[in-house]
Amino acid sequence: MQISYCGDNGDSQSTMRKLFDSAAVLFSKYEFDDVTVDAIVESAGVAKGTFYLYFKSKDALIAAFLLDYVSRLDAEYKRHLDSQPRGASASDLLLSLTEKIADMVTGAIGYNRMKTAYKVMLAHDVNMDTITGYNRFLYEISADVIRRGIENGELQSSLSPDVLARHYVTAIRGICYEWCIRYPDFDLKEHALTHVRIMLNGICAKPGSSL
Amino acid sequence: MQISYCGDNGDSQSTMRKLFDSAAVLFSKYEFDDVTVDAIVESAGVAKGTFYLYFKSKDALIAAFLLDYVSRLDAEYKRHLDSQPRGASASDLLLSLTEKIADMVTGAIGYNRMKTAYKVMLAHDVNMDTITGYNRFLYEISADVIRRGIENGELQSSLSPDVLARHYVTAIRGICYEWCIRYPDFDLKEHALTHVRIMLNGICAKPGSSL
DNA sequence: GCTCTTCACTGACCGCAGTCAGTACAGTTA
């Protein structure tokens, strides 16, 4: 896993790694909020000032941690899609992807990490491009599904697959945000599936299909 | 305007008002982040501890400030809908409402207030029910539009108007969130209108309509 | 008169994120 911000000459690289790895250990044990920068630097055996040579802020470190996480997530989403039956329709694929995302969010990722991620993205002084940038792998794989659906006539829209994929991801992100602010009184998977069905019916060539 | 948390016997009420009003003045001049609790209590002429008798946290005060704001916003949305021509279709009303919301968000409310609102909602230890609760007026007025659309056969869905309204508001909130994290590189109004069109086509009885 | 309780209010204090003037030391030049 590659971390940004590093001048990579010997020691400085390893200091950064020490900080990142110490933080990763602490993050796996405690909530982000409960892990102090003091604890991280103590565990890494460096002074507090050193931390800020390598990370612009605590949020920046959290962002680096999350970016790493997200790229592995997207790889898993891709694997999930690839494991679907050959003849699956684009709608089914998109719904299956949605279900998979909901499962990951409510399961492996969990409320606290999601909440922190959404907070950090709002901070806006931290580079979260791997998560928010349109070159994120998730945009690519959902655009692929949509493109194939359009090519075989199953889906139809005046909008490009890329634009539709952006609307899909925006919707999913919005629903995950809603899950965070309503937690635990919100069924993420059910809401996400219903929303995607509403959207799909809007771009389906054959209307009147089940909702 | 009614603020929560108040024991309302004489002096205590006025101390709360002093705090709230001092904060409101400062919030109108500076960003939320730049207004310190120390500045608020100094301006209100009370000690810091007193602040925490009336507000659970700085976020709670901001929430109270925003709640007030939102109820006035929703009233304006209602007025906007009422001012639309008599024969306007449900789709047109929903699109017009969407446009109005986008205008308010990018205009009167602005990036910083939106960002803070979305951050505070994530905090989850602050009561934002007036904004997130399903009894928020915005849910009611959008459900009304959808209900009338269903009743006159323009819209069709196995889902209830209330559920559809929740999906509508969730979508709008999600797109506003997206606007915040991409600010300023995101056309809120255009994205919101397109998304609502996608959703509408999904619940329109007459398919094949323009997208 | 006197204690006891209640309650609005106080401000010194704490924890934590983030800062910055300063140190130590390994080259580099003269």
Place this chain on the structure above:
DNA sequence: TAACTGTACTGACTGCGGTCAGTGAAGAGC
């Protein structure tokens, strides 16, 4: 050898959100 430069690192310090033991005044009961 001496003076200079760049750089990895340091830790005391600041600012701010939030806490809590304590104060003073206004009743309640005797």
